Amino acid sequence: MSEAPVRRRSARGQGAALRGEVLRAAMDLLTETGQEDAVSLRAVAQRVGVSVPSIYLHFADKQALLDAVCEHVFEALDQALQAAALEGEDAFDGLRLQGVAYVHFALANPEHYRIVLMRKHEGERADLVMASSAFAHFVDSVAQCVEAGVLEGEPDQLAMRLWAAAHGLAALLVAKPYFPWPPLDELVDSVIRMAGIGLAATSRLGDDCTMADVVERLDRLRD
Amino acid sequence: MSEAPVRRRSARGQGAALRGEVLRAAMDLLTETGQEDAVSLRAVAQRVGVSVPSIYLHFADKQALLDAVCEHVFEALDQALQAAALEGEDAFDGLRLQGVAYVHFALANPEHYRIVLMRKHEGERADLVMASSAFAHFVDSVAQCVEAGVLEGEPDQLAMRLWAAAHGLAALLVAKPYFPWPPLDELVDSVIRMAGIGLAATSRLGDDCTMADVVERLDRLRD
DNA sequence: ACGCTAAGTTAGCGATGTTCAGTGAACGGC
């Protein structure tokens, strides 16, 4: 139960080395246990082979440690999205693939995703999302679709709407894993398409047309 | 600070009365403080004027108490959605209004919403969502749209997709209140319309058409 | 060898969820 790795004290200038070890221990603990409250400072300290207060030499408090974890997660998410975007046949298809990749990322790292995006972040720590390049890159992708004429409007506003849809599915799947969901791939695909096509339609047809109006127009497309 | 209401012990057969008082105290504490961790068993007990272990006479553990709170919240949400549905001009418009009402409910009861829908519920406690009549009623509303020919497919599947979109926006607004959101009413309206119209389009045009395909068709509707 | 300081520890505080043994009042039976 109790592995005491007997960590050697860092050399004189290398005090910051502990920071990296603590961070990695926290991330590993999170992925292994799969539940946030298993990541106690005592558990992290023991895994590193160090005493608890030593963590405070490099992180202001537990939340700061979790924030650092989140930063790493956001970078990984950013890379996943950028990789997905490149696979698309065109800009709009790239958007779709990013949506799918987004949900899959959340499913692959549920506890990380929860900490980053399902916790209440307020005040100074709130801009973690904005500070990440992931959101900025996604807005860029949306802007490409606007330039291509597929979407119309302000890219950041459009991006938020798509983000909401993707996050909704991701968050529900993470929070309610035992809900009787249909086969995942189908569900993800359908929700992402719904959002993409819905955004294209609403942004191009104007925001003031009624929903019934649009449905009527859809009828004419039937043939 | 410390109000000790000196609660009188319940009469012989009325032991269950305490359950109601504890439940109400927990709900009030949640709405007043606005943060979940302010609802400690000691805080609840003190507010009721009773000792801590007495709570365990009526709730298996703290989570059971929170579950009971959630049950009440779901009932209120159900009523809000049903009231909103009646305002719609038709079934599809009723769906839209339910979406708007859903997000507004979350914004009005952010901490309750978080506990119910943004926490991990697993195992036996997972069916809290399914057990609530709110979801069933919403599926009924979707079914009416299917019967009216506005949507096509299995109502419960369609309902999940709309739920995902609405929840996504609600969850983001609750979790990131300091994010630079655009004006709320516009945002909510646009996301709900995106989902509704997107679902109508994807369900009627078939799931296998490409997104670019649909966009091309939308172009023809321009005039 | 000495001193300074970086690097880390020991001990402890208050708060949390939870459990166990016990207490006092109300009721039924005799």
Next chain:
DNA sequence: GCCGTTCACTGAACATCGCTAACTTAGCGT
């Protein structure tokens, strides 16, 4: 009128949590 049982509830304690203050140890320059 007394007794035993049961109901409603309490006091004290445990383990764990985040966090802090005060202390110790190891390594560098001189």
